[in-house]
Amino acid sequence: MIPEIGHFSLILALLVALTLGSFPIIGAARGNTVWMGLAKPLSALQFALIAFSFLCLAYAFAAKDYSVVYVANNSNSQLPLQFRIAAVWGGHEGSLLLWALILSVWTLAVSLFSKHIPDAMRARILGVMGLISVGFLLFMLMVSNPFDRLMPAALDGKDLNPLLQDPGMIFHPPMLYMGYVGFSVAFAFSIAALLGGQLDAAWARWSRPWTIIAWVFLTVGIMAGSNWAYYELGWGGWWFWDAVENASFMPWLVGTALIHSLAVTEKRGSFKAWTVLLAICAFSLSLLGTFLVRSGVLTSVHAFATDPRRGVFILAFLVVVIGGSLLLFAWRASTVGRGGKFDVVSRESFLLANNVLLAVAALSVLLGTLYPLFLDALNLGKISVGPPYFDAVFAPLMAPAVFLMGVGPIARWKDAALPELFVRLRWALAISAITAIVLPLLLGNLTPMIGLGLFLAFWVFASSAELVYQRLRKSEGGLLAGIAASSRSWWGMVIAHLGIAVFVLGVTVVKGFESEIAVKMHPGDVAHLAGYDFRFDGVESRNGPNYTANHGQIHVSKNGVLRTVLEPEKRLYTVTNMPMSEAGISPHLIHDLYASLGEPLDGGAWSVRIYHKPMVEWIWFGCLMMAFGGLLAMSDKRYRLNKQAKSVATGQGQRA
Amino acid sequence: MLKARHKRFILIGIGLALIGLAAMLILNAFQSNMVFFYTPSQVAKGEVPHNTGFRIGGLVEMGSIKRGDDGLTVHFVITDTAHTVPVEYKGVLPDLFKEGKGVVAQGSVGADGLFVASEVLAKHDENYMPPEAAAALKSAQEQSKTLVMPK
Numbered sequence: 001m002i003p004e005i006g007h008f009s010l011i012l013a014l015l016v017a018l019t020l021g022s023f024p025i026i027g028a029a030r031g032n033t034v035w036m037g038l039a040k041p042l043s044a045l046q047f048a049l050i051a052f053s054f055l056c057l058a059y060a061f062a063a064k065d066y067s068v069v070y071v072a073n074n075s076n077s078q079l080p081l082q083f084r085i086a087a088v089w090g091g092h093e094g095s096l097l098l099w100a101l102i103l104s105v106w107t108l109a110v111s112l113f114s115k116h117i118p119d120a121m122r123a124r125i126l127g128v129m130g131l132i133s134v135g136f137l138l139f140m141l142m143v144s145n146p147f148d149r150l151m152p153a154a155l156d157g158k159d160l161n162p163l164l165q166d167p168g169m170i171f172h173p174p175m176l177y178m179g180y181v182g183f184s185v186a187f188a189f190s191i192a193a194l195l196g197g198q199l200d201a202a203w204a205r206w207s208r209p210w211t212i213i214a215w216v217f218l219t220v221g222i223m224a225g226s227n228w229a230y231y232e233l234g235w236g237g238w239w240f241w242d243a244v245e246n247a248s249f250m251p252w253l254v255g256t257a258l259i260h261s262l263a264v265t266e267k268r269g270s271f272k273a274w275t276v277l278l279a280i281c282a283f284s285l286s287l288l289g290t291f292l293v294r295s296g297v298l299t300s301v302h303a304f305a306t307d308p309r310r311g312v313f314i315l316a317f318l319v320v321v322i323g324g325s326l327l328l329f330a331w332r333a334s335t336v337g338r339g340g341k342f343d344v345v346s347r348e349s350f351l352l353a354n355n356v357l358l359a360v361a362a363l364s365v366l367l368g369t370l371y372p373l374f375l376d377a378l379n380l381g382k383i384s385v386g387p388p389y390f391d392a393v394f395a396p397l398m399a400p401a402v403f404l405m406g407v408g409p410i411a412r413w414k415d416a417a418l419p420e421l422f423v424r425l426r427w428a429l430a431i432s433a434i435t436a437i438v439l440p441l442l443l444g445n446l447t448p449m450i451g452l453g454l455f456l457a458f459w460v461f462a463s464s465a466e467l468v469y470q471r472l473r474k475s476e477g478g479l480l481a482g483i484a485a486s487s488r489s490w491w492g493m494v495i496a497h498l499g500i501a502v503f504v505l506g507v508t509v510v511k512g513f514e515s516e517i518a519v520k521m522h523p524g525d526v527a528h529l530a531g532y533d534f535r536f537d538g539v540e541s542r543n544g545p546n547y548t549a550n551h552g553q554i555h556v557s558k559n560g561v562l563r564t565v566l567e568p569e570k571r572l573y574t575v576t577n578m579p580m581s582e583a584g585i586s587p588h589l590i591h592d593l594y595a596s597l598g599e600p601l602d603g604g605a606w607s608v609r610i611y612h613k614p615m616v617e618w619i620w621f622g623c624l625m626m627a628f629g630g631l632l633a634m635s636d637k638r639y640r641l642n643k644q645a646k647s648v649a650t651g652q653g654q655r656a
Numbered sequence: 657m658l659k660a661r662h663k664r665f666i667l668i669g670i671g672l673a674l675i676g677l678a679a680m681l682i683l684n685a686f687q688s689n690m691v692f693f694y695t696p697s698q699v700a701k702g703e704v705p706h707n708t709g710f711r712i713g714g715l716v717e718m719g720s721i722k723r724g725d726d727g728l729t730v731h732f733v734i735t736d737t738a739h740t741v742p743v744e745y746k747g748v749l750p751d752l753f754k755e756g757k758g759v760v761a762q763g764s765v766g767a768d769g770l771f772v773a774s775e776v777l778a779k780h781d782e783n784y785m786p787p788e789a790a791a792a793l794k795s796a797q798e799q800s801k802t803l804v805m806p807k
Contacts, residue, residue: 234751344667356675364682371686382693382788384711389689393682518748520727579751598748601727607748 003068006056007147010097013049013104014137016042020107020130024123028196036123043111043126046133047104054101057146058088067153070094070146076159076575078546086169087160092294093146095173099290100136102174102181103129110185110210117206124192125185132184135317143309159575162547168228176221176248180286182214183251186258187283187325190276194328199276199336204266209634211262211279215255216630222248223623234568234581234596236516236611238619241390243298246369247289250362254282257358259630260351268340268413270348273333274355280329284322285362291318297373343415350408357401364393395449402456402504405497406463410470424470428462445512453508460501464494489636496629503622509615516611523604530612532593533557538604539570539597547571547580552606554584554595566595568608592616691762695792700739704765712741712771713760713788721755734759734771736796741765745773758789 020042027035057070061084066072074091075084089098107129114122140146189207193199225248230238239245258278264271291314292298342348368385376382410424422429436455440446471490475482483491519527523538535557539550554566566584573580583596591614598607693711694704704710712734720733729746732755743761753759753776763773 344663344670349667352671353674356671357678360675360678360682367682367686382711382791383690384693385686385689386691389685392685392689396681397678518728581751601723605727607727609748 002056002063003060003065003147003149006053006060007145009049009053009056010137010141010145010147013046013053013100014134014141016046016049017130017133017137020046021127021134022130023127024130025127025195028120028123028127031120033119036119039123039126039130040111042130043104043107046130047108050097050101050104054088054097057094057097058085060147061085061088064157066155066157067150068146069148069150072150072154072157074157074160076157076546078575079157079160079165080545082167082170083160083165086164089173089177090160090164090169093140093144095177095294096136096140096144097146098174099177099181100133100140102177103133103136103184106181106185107133110188114206121192121196121198121203124195125188128188128191129184132188132321135321139313139317143313156575159546159573162571162573162576162578162580163232165546165573166228166232168224168232172221172224172228175217175224179214179216179218179221179255180248180251180290182210182217183255183279183283183286185210185214186279190279191325191328193276193336194332197332197335199265199272201266201269204262204275205638207279208259208262208266209636209639211255211259212630212634215252215259216627216634218248218252218255219623219627219630222252223620223627226623227620230616231583231585234583234609236514236583236594236596236609236613238510238616241368241387243369244293246365247292250365250369251282251285251289253358253362253365254278254285257355257362258282260358261355264348264351268342268348270340270342271352271355272336273329276333276336277329278355278359280322280325281359281362284318284325285366287318287321292369340414342413345411345416345418345421347408347411347413347416350404350411354401354404354408357397357404361394361397361401364397365390368393395452399452399456402460402500405500406459409467409493409497410463425463425466428459428466431462432456432458440512443513447512450508450512453504453512457501457505457508460497460504464498464501468494487636487638489633489638492629492631492633492636494629495632496626499622499625499627499629501622502618502625506615506618506622510613510619513614514612514616516609518598518607518609520601520605521608525605527608527610529610530591531558532563532612534566534595534610536606536608539606542569544571546575547573549582550597550600552584552595552597552608554608554610556586556593564593566593568595568597570597570599587617589617590614693788693791695795696734696736696739696741697792697796699741699765699771706765709762709764709774711760711762711788712743712792713758713790714741714792715789716753716755716757716759718755734761736792738796741771742769743771743773745776747776749776760788 020039023035024039024042027033027038060068060071061075062081064071064075064077064084070091070093074094075087079087087094089095107126110129111122111126114125117125186207189203189210193203222245225245226238229240230236258275261271261275261278265275295310295314297311368389372383372385406425406428407421411421432455435458436451437446439454440450471486472479472482475485515530517527517529519525521527521536523536525536527534527536533556535555537553537555539552542549542551549569549571552568552570554568555562556564556566564586566586568584569582571580571582572578581596583594586593591612594611594613596609598609600606691709691711692705693713696712696714698704699712714734714736717733717735717740720731722731723729724731728748729744730749731742731744733740733742735741743763745761760777761771761773762775762777763771765771
């Protein structure tokens, strides 16, 4: 009964979404305040209905109701409760429901925190979000209903893929989806601006915190996924340029461009049309990513043939959303107006260059991800482009972008002078250039890539230090007053940029100095790597709730002193009969020691992989710094509601 | 001083040049890092490149896995049911590598016909067949059909 109620609730949510997607938008066009006023209560109602439906599905998982197809396919009676709940988004149908739920959360949030936005604008924004919701709810109800029944009911479920039975599964997908779907807000703001013909500094100030918070979620989501892959896959890698990863990385690249472009739109009134286009692209890529990952197209292009309705619906939805919004853009972009002029050398042009580089990088990922699929779909052969392609493309594209991070914040708006910039940055340049050469020589490995990576990381550190120093020197009344004198959004930028430097440093050091061995080890054997001795003490049997495991112990010592014990595990999940490796990792600021078990060999021996990963944790720490910078920026007081009520009055006057 | 119009031209010119450069870089990298996929039948017919790497896929033949004394060098045979390719790989195999299951290997083939794999791809689902492996089996089946039923 409960699944039917959940299904019914979803149908009601579709009706509400249809109303939300039509009346407020029409009302905004006709100036009908009653119709516009519907947007807010409808947003709340839609959230309540979808949340209820989601709870019904979660209940079916918790209560082990294997008469529901989706539950039977993605869960099992032996699965621990926290994973049974996380299994709600473990498959195609449930993750779409999570998507719709998160969309309704964002819709509700916009309706609650938009008192300062003019009625017509708010009605259009919520209406556009309602329309997106219609698409997803229709898709679920027509071709991928999570509440479909199984007749007769299964005795037990087929179990969640063991790879997903990890705490990472509980946090990573919801975080990632908060980011993906969060870009729908920026998208809706842009469509509303195109419909209404209003795009000014006030508009940018309203949409900026929403865009930044979505970007923060996406950053944390991608970081959590990368960290999960690192410890779960057992290969010591933290990024594989796999199509699923690329699907989340493309919106991140465009989203990063978008938050920079929005800054220009807010401060200088320029880049308006470009900002709108980026918002459309960021959300389109989010949609594309969702469907790439969730439609099975990556497993086999021809899987669409087995259930063509899904494929056709997905393509039609993408065409309507992307095509429709680009058409609207082509038709209405001229109404949003032009911005202020700027010189060849100015902060605007540096930010423009940053935007172009990020957009081109996103395109290069899109090419590497989609082109093999196209060839396959057209039966023109099977190819793959792996990490070598992305590595070859990314370094030359991102190096100038990171270099500009040092220059941009120091350059003046509108018109800057190169000689002056050089004078201000000469120390930063000298320090980073010297470090880039001396440090690798001291560590005994100087290659062009290591040199470039260190140069860029220290360039951002040094130029940021210069930037902060100049700010603080100008202010009066001590250090604390100096810190408080600059806005939170400015400090957010500085911290996020430092996060990039930490990230680049981590990537450079781990790529340049990591080492690994694969060895056959009998109990008592000692392997040597990076100055450490790894003694394998054999495995013992251990049983988990739904798996049996060989639990290994490796004592790590240096010069005879015990440093740590690594405990890699080889599990066999009993329901799916699927083996899984759990790496044993000793994380550390300076380096990670990492071991994973391969397979059992003769006489109690195992094949073992051991990795030494210097500064790998810095990669994720850098991502967290970027996210923290974003949070700080969006908490800036000029985005706060009570302050905005006043600024709206002046904002209205700036209509372009 | 330059006129504003000229500055604008310079800006656009630099922009276009950079985008052109980036496009060249991307397409070039793409071209040189494409890895093609072949079936064991195509390998048997000699349709594969000899100087660059490629991927093959199919099933790991039953009873074909043989380990070297070091425990890390593995020999096995990939089959598409019509033809087979002997493979050598040194390293730890992925969790789901099993006889009778689908596999994709990347590497190159030597003059002796031995495929030396640099990478054996891991896929994490018992029922999941790597798409390339499935395609290899399918095409071998279609080939055999045309052989059985000549017109």
